[in-house]
Amino acid sequence: MSEMVSAFSESSSDSSTDVAGSPAAVPAVLARVRETYDSGRTRPLAWRRQQLEGLVRLFHEREQELADALAADLGKNPLESYVTELSLVRAEAEHALKHLEKWARSRRVPVPLGLQPASARTEPRPLGVVLIIGPWNYPVQLVLAPLVGALAAGNAAVLKPSELAPATSAVLADLLPRYVDPEAVAVVEGGQEASTALLKERFDSIFFTGGERVGRIVLQAAAEHLTPVTLELGGKSPAVVLDGNWAAVARRLVFGKLLNAGQTCVAPDYVLVTEAAAPALKKQLVKAVAEQFGKDPSRSKDLGRIVNEQHWERLVGLLDSGTVLAGGRSDRGSLYLEPTILTDVAPDSPVMQEEIFGPILPIIEVRDLAEAMKFINSRPVPLAAYLYSNSAADRKTFEEGVRAGSINHNASTVQLAVPGLPFGGAGASGTGAYHGKFSFDTFSQLRPVFTKGTLLDTLRFAYPPYTGLKKRLLRRLL
Numbered sequence: 034m035s036e037m038v039s040a041f042s043e044s045s046s047d048s049s050t051d052v053a054g055s056p057a058a059v060p061a062v063l064a065r066v067r068e069t070y071d072s073g074r075t076r077p078l079a080w081r082r083q084q085l086e087g088l089v090r091l092f093h094e095r096e097q098e099l100a101d102a103l104a105a106d107l108g109k110n111p112l113e114s115y116v117t118e119l120s121l122v123r124a125e126a127e128h129a130l131k132h133l134e135k136w137a138r139s140r141r142v143p144v145p146l147g148l149q150p151a152s153a154r155t156e157p158r159p160l161g162v163v164l165i166i167g168p169w170n171y172p173v174q175l176v177l178a179p180l181v182g183a184l185a186a187g188n189a190a191v192l193k194p195s196e197l198a199p200a201t202s203a204v205l206a207d208l209l210p211r212y213v214d215p216e217a218v219a220v221v222e223g224g225q226e227a228s229t230a231l232l233k234e235r236f237d238s239i240f241f242t243g244g245e246r247v248g249r250i251v252l253q254a255a256a257e258h259l260t261p262v263t264l265e266l267g268g269k270s271p272a273v274v275l276d277g278n279w280a281a282v283a284r285r286l287v288f289g290k291l292l293n294a295g296q297t298c299v300a301p302d303y304v305l306v307t308e309a310a311a312p313a314l315k316k317q318l319v320k321a322v323a324e325q326f327g328k329d330p331s332r333s334k335d336l337g338r339i340v341n342e343q344h345w346e347r348l349v350g351l352l353d354s355g356t357v358l359a360g361g362r363s364d365r366g367s368l369y370l371e372p373t374i375l376t377d378v379a380p381d382s383p384v385m386q387e388e389i390f391g392p393i394l395p396i397i398e399v400r401d402l403a404e405a406m407k408f409i410n411s412r413p414v415p416l417a418a419y420l421y422s423n424s425a426a427d428r429k430t431f432e433e434g435v436r437a438g439s440i441n442h443n444a445s446t447v448q449l450a451v452p453g454l455p456f457g458g459a460g461a462s463g464t465g466a467y468h469g470k471f472s473f474d475t476f477s478q479l480r481p482v483f484t485k486g487t488l489l490d491t492l493r494f495a496y497p498p499y500t501g502l503k504k505r506l507l508r509r510l511l
C-alpha cells in the first residue's frame with residue numbers, strides 16, 4: 034500500500050490541488066482512473082480484498098480525524114458519528130470481506146436437453162468506472178458505503194462528496210488515497226460545477242444520493258450516455274401510531290427523528306396518530322425529548338446543528354405550520370433549532386409539503402389505520418414507512434396496503450444497521466438499493482456465459498429447412 038501512496042504523491046503532487054474542486058481537471062482524473070480499470074488491475078479478488086482492508090484500517094486509524102470533521106460540519110457528537118457513520122461503513126467493509134468469495138463466485142445453470150452437450154453459468158462482472166455523488170447529511174457513510182460495494186465488485190470509482198460538508202470532503206480527499214489504490218479511486222471535491230463537469234463524462238454507473246431536484250438532473254445526464262443509475266433520494270417518511278408502550282414508542286420516534294438534528298433521509302418526517310392514542314403519545318413525546326436532550330436542548334452536546342443558514346431559515350419558517358406543543362426556540366448564530374413538536378397541523382400546511390429534514394415533528398390526528406394509509410398513499414412514495422402497533426393484523430394490513438422503500442414496525446431509522454436488508458427507495462424516493470450483498474450486486478453485471486463444443490453439431494435438427502421430421506422432433510423437445 035505504501036507503494037501506492039508514493040505512486041500517487043509522485044504522479045499527482047502537482048495536480049492534486051488543481052483536482053480539488055476544479056471542473057477543468059475532471060477529464061484527466063477520469064482518464065487516469067479509467068486507464069487503471071482497463072488494465073484489469075481491479076478485477077482480482079486479492080486487489081478487492083486489499084481495498085476493503087484499507088477501508089477497515091482507515092476507520093481504525095483515523096476515527097478521530099473523521100469524527101472531528103463531522104463535528105465541524107454538523108456539530109455531530111463523536112459517539113453519534115461512530116454509531117451512524119463510521120462503525121456502519123466499517124461493518125459493511127468487514128461484511129464484504131467475509132462474504133466476497135461467495136458473492137463473486139460464478140454459478141452453474143442447468144442446460145435444457147435440446148441444447149446439450151453444453152454448459153451455462155452466470156458470473157458477476159464489475160461495471161467499470163463508477164461515479165458516486167454524496168449528500169452532506171451523512172457525508173462519510175453515504176460516500177464510503179457505496180464505495181465498499183463498488184470496490185468489492187471490482188470497479189474503479191470517482192467520488193464527489195458534498196461541498197456543504199467541507200471539512201469531511203477535505204478529510205476524505207486527503208485520507209482515502211492513503212488507504213485505497215489512488216490510481217483506481219479518485220476524490221473530486223467541489224459543488225455544482227464539479228458535479229456538472231463529472232456528469233458530462235461517460236461513466237459505467239452513477240450512484241447518486243441526494244434530493245429529488247438534483248436526482249432529475251443526474252438522470253437526465255445519465256440518459257445522454259445510457260449510463261445505469263442508482264438514485265437514493267428522500268421524501269416524507271410517515272410514522273403511524275396506533276397502540277403500544279407509549280413511553281417506548283415516543284423514545285423510538287424521538288431517537289429516529291432527532292439523530293443528526295432530524296437531517297436523516299429515513300427519519301420519521303411526520304406522525305399520524307389515532308384520536309384515541311393522541312393524548313398519551315403527545316405527553317410521552319415531550320417527555321422523551323427532555324429525557325434524551327435535557328430541559329434545554331441547546332446545552333446538550335448530543336444534539337447536532339442545522340447544516341447552514343439557508344436550511345435554518347427554511348426550517349424556522351415551517352414553525353408557523355401548527356401549534357407548538359414543545360420546543361420552538363432557535364438561534365441563528367449557532368444554527369440551533371430546538372426539537373419542536375407541532376400539533377393542529379393541516380395536511381396542506383407548508384410543513385407537510387416537502388421533506389422537513391430538521392428537528393420538527395408534526396402530529397396529525399386520523400380516525401384509524403385505513404385513513405392513515407389513504408393519507409400516505411395519496412402522496413409521493415416515501416423512503417420508509419413506520420407503523421407502531423402491537424397488532425399483527427394491523428401490521429399485515431400496513432404491509433399490504435402501503436407503498437414505501439421499506440416497512441418498519443415499532444422502530445424508526447435503526448433498520449439501516451441490518452446489512453442483510455436492502456436499502457433504497459421506490460417511486461419518487463429512489464431506484465435501486467444497496468448495503469451488504471445488495472451493494473455488490475448493484476455494482477455488478479450478472480453476466481451469462483454459454484459454451485458448446487463443435488465436435489458434435491447436435492443443433493442441426495433446429496436449422497432450416499423445417500421438414501416434418503424436424504417439426505415433430507422440435508415440438509417434442511420444447
Ligand code: NAD
Pocket residue numbers: 166167168169170171175193194195196197223224225228229232242243244245246247248250251264265266267268297298388390416458463
Ligand atoms: P442535493 O441533492 O442538494 O445534493 C447532493 C449532491 O448533488 C451534492 O454532492 C451536490 O454537490 C450535488 N449537486 C448539487 N447540485 C447539483 C447539480 N445541479 N448538478 C449535479 N450535482 C449537483 O442533496 P443534499 O441537500 O446534499 O442532501 C439532502 C437530500 O438527500 C434529502 O432530500 C435527503 O432525503 C436525501 N438523502 C437521501 C438518502 C438516501 O440514502 N436515500 C440519504 C441521505 C440524504
